[in-house]
Amino acid sequence: MALFETLFVVLGVALLGALAVVVKTRLFPAAENEEPREDVAEYIAMMVSVLYAIVLGLCLVSVWETRSSASDNVQAEASALHQTYLLADALPADRREPLRAAARTYADHVVDVEWPMMAARRPLDPSGWRLLELLRQAGEVDDTASVSQQIAAQEVLAQLGNMDDARRNREAAAQERLSPVLWTGLILGGFLTLAFMFIFGISRSTTHMVMVMGLAGFIAFTVLLIHQLDAPYGEVLGTSPDAFTRYFA
Structure with missing residues (x-):
């Protein structure tokens, strides 16, 4: 979702909130002798707000950790692949x-x-693992190689092991989603x-409208932010x- 689309959604939700205030004011005008709300109801409203803030925090922490872990796995995999590329200089000429x-x-x-498959949350096919196996085969040396070349080949295998772990984590992160409960x-x-x-309307409809628009827009923005972060390999x-x-430009 692009920036203008996000702003459009947030503004649309805020305007819907303002429209709801106008409808509520017209259909259910506050009576002059209306009794004040009970303290228990106000306490419940406060608790709902606090609990909702906790849920928002849990959602943001969850999706941010998944996104950070995905970024770390990509960096580790690309770095190991680059090291493997550089170690080719220490192998026999034909390898x-x-x-x-x-x-x-x-x-x-x-x-x-x-990458497009991960962005669309489609499972990856085995072709990537076959290419990783070709990397292992390309880094193998025979017994005629010198000691330094055999050491370099062992280092290539170690880097490919790091790539294997990072790739598994990358594939797992691509399929992770925020819990339906959250x-x-x-x-x-x-x-x-x-x-x-x-329920606890303010007597001044303009003030009430501004408050509802601000809260509705901010909630919509937060939900969109969590939705975008929930796609660790998304476009936004x-x-x-x-x-x-x-590394391989």
Whole structure:
């Protein structure tokens, strides 16, 4: 969702809140001798607001940790792939270019094929793992290699092991979603919080309208923010493949 679309949604929700205030004022005007609300009801409204703030905090922390973990996994995978590419210089001459070519092919596959699939939350096919196996095969040396070349080949295997772990974590993060229980609390709590703004209406309709518009718009913005962060590889706030493109531009 682009910036203007987000602003449009937030403004639309705020205007709906203002419209609800106008309808409530016209259909249910406050009587001059209306009794003040009970203290117990005000306490309940305050508790709903506090609990909703806790739910918002839990949702934001959850999606932010998932997004941060996804970013760390991408950096670790791209860094290990880059180290593997550089270690090709220490291998026998006939193994250098095959390893470099396999590393470039893997990076292109991640950026061009896997990233759009992860952004759409589609499961990845096994082709990426097959390319990783080709990397392992390209980094193998025979017994005729020198001691330094065999050591470099072992380091290549170690870096590929790091890539294996980071790739598994990246695939897992692409499928993670915010708990439906938290989504239910997020939406239901927002409606309850706004509803109490009408139960304890303010005598001045203009002030009441501004307060409802501000609260409705801010709740809509927060829900959209959580929705965007819930896609760790999304186009707006998700992790980008810049780590791979930077190393293999």
